[in-house]
Amino acid sequence: DCIVHAAVRGVTKRADGKFVLALDDGAAQSFDRVIVATTTRAIQVRMGITDTSNLFAPEVMRAIKETHMVSSSKLFILTRDKFWLRHGLPHNIQTDTLARGIYCLDYAPDDPYAHGVVLISYTWEDDSHKILSLTDKIERCKRLVAEIGAVSPAFAAHLFPLDNDYARNVISHDWLLDPYALGAFKLNHPGEDVHSQALFYQFQTAADPTVDSGIYLAGCCCSFTGGWIEGAVQTAINAASAVIHSLGGTLAEGNPLDAMRSRYRYGD
Template sequence: MPSKKPVTVFGPDFPFAYDDWLGHPAGLGVLPRERLGSEVAIVGAGMAGLTAAHELMKLGLKPVVYEASRLGGRLRSQAFEGGQGVVAELGGMRFPRSGTAFFHYVDQLGLATAPFPNPLTPAAGCTVIDLEGRTHRARRLADLPPLFAEVARAWTDALEEGAGFTGLQDALRERDVPRLKALWDALVPRWDDRTFYDFVAQSSAFQQLSFHHREVFGQVGFGTGGWDSDFPNSMLEILRVVLTGCDEDQHLVVGGVQQVPQGLWLRAPAARELRHWGAGTSLAQLHGGAPRPGVAAIARAPHGQIAVTDVLGTTRRYPAVLVTCQSWLLTTQIAVEESLLSHKLWMALDRTRYMQSSKTFVMVDRPFWNDLRADGWPVMGMTLTDRLTRGTYLFDNGPDKPGVICLSYAWMSDALKMLPHPTARRVQLALSALKQIYPDVDIASHVIGDPISVSWEADPYFLGAFKGALPGHYRYNHRMVGHFMQEALPEAERGLFLAGDDVSFTPAWVEGAVQTALNAVAGMVRHLGGACHADNPGPCEAWPGIGPVALGD
């Protein structure tokens, strides 16, 4: 009998219940009295950095946050000028409910969410699939030609054949750690060295079908849309995504997701949550309203401390430092003393492969796509296509507010096609492509205000959208994720911690940023002589027994 319990990002590599740990009344740990009020450095004010800073503040430390750009990192919600609070989500925009640690903070901040308008979901209303010059409208899979159902079935069958998916996901739903570990750990060496495309092409389910079926799967996919930009990635990474439900039941944060990290910056925890600081204390209050400037250098200082020098030349020393920026910045923008990390860890950080991503948004006068055609279908729908735009999403903020169209959401080579072009040209290219799909719809006549676009690979503080692990990268992941366990490290390598979705086993998903931040919190507490409460053991206590399987070098 299949489990009825919800799917959560419970491992599978390290099946630790972060949501339970966060919700326990004992709190996340206790520090020695002499450490209370001590400063620790947090490099980066994205979701990972502010999650860690918020929790460390509650435990009695004084986090000193450094930020080179803006609060929120890749949770970036940019408001349209004159748009009554209407935003374009330039970074993360759809968040699976399976990410329970992230939603712990969403709920704590009292933020509203709504279903994301993914293809073939009720939130999308109408989905338009345009391939090879043919356009199909659908509200559900059954509305599409049989080819699409064949592709969907083949994908389900391939997962069952190659990974025993139902049994694996039941173990995850039940949080049956021994069974989940046994099943998952056996899959790691089988699938780490193989690409996603290899998994699909070699499955008997797809081999019984045509190449065109694989092509349609790559162009359209199911859940969040096309998969072909991920075809070179390790199948292990893709399996994690579908196993943990990251590609389904996704929500947006009403008013913009940047409210989550900004909310953690401003939030003053209740007095019962604070060990050392007085009521009304927030990260913003501890910083006088703004974080410190970006970091230029990190080096070992005397007496086991670590020196952090900002871009204005000010150096401060800390007993512990958490780095949450993307790993390439540690060799291209920040002068990090090489001996602070092992050569093997440097290899892992340097081999991180970032995927490109481009988005182009316009604000429109109203959600005109809800107007009906003569045949009863809406004039536009969420659109998946093999044309330049790839994915087009429609955001209805209500009849009394402007709407937003993400004209184009593209990855990898499709994103690079946009890289040289200014925003206005990107809009022109997208509208030209969409005109082939909607010849009778004058989208441009509804556009108001200035358009907004982003290419994350061109941002000097990111150099890419997020990590996409290649075959053979499991060992690198293992080194990065496990670095918070520092007791066995040489003394020269202790005290510098890492967090962020690119450090995690689930890159591109904010849950990975939150979970690695919480690992770092536990590691820093232990490094400073503290510990978790016996009634609420944390990641440091759980890692030796249920940590990721080691493949060996």
């Protein structure tokens, strides 16, 4: 077994068929087979795999480059207590303001005196894009609380971090700016199901030695159910089956490589 605690920055295939993984700590590792389970955007932008034409078929390359990913933003506030319980305030607020969704999270339901957590600005796509310019989390937090104050002044009056420490007790995250994801999850635009099919069935190249490159896609971005663990698990099993078969191993009857034949014919 080999566990490498470093991000992969590139994958290339040598003339002898082995793969070389370039790591962000400057090191390199070689392997016989590779499973790529990151997002399609990370495959293209961070790892540059699509610059190497001999790894994937053209339709798979296109799917990696064109598959849509959702942007999302979240901001969490650690509060001194679960004020919504003490003051009979709503546990969830939905608005048409910049804040959009506000969720009160109780991680210690058996302890009425425990800290609380409030998730605000649970936003997607355009609503997420609007607040990307608020790069300072303190400024963003106060701006969003002000928006909530216009809807529920009583709730907003309690919405400040523990010890008034915004630096430590406020966390903000934008998935579009996440260097390891570049988006929250795959969500097809109309007509992009053909891309999902190209990504999902890519692992079946292992069944044909003439087209088997030894690299296989997995993860929810390469499934039909982007953003859900089911798609990630299913594609992981698919890719593992591909590796076993490609290296000469024996698969159990009913395995995905042999048994999965149904595809939707988009031209019909």
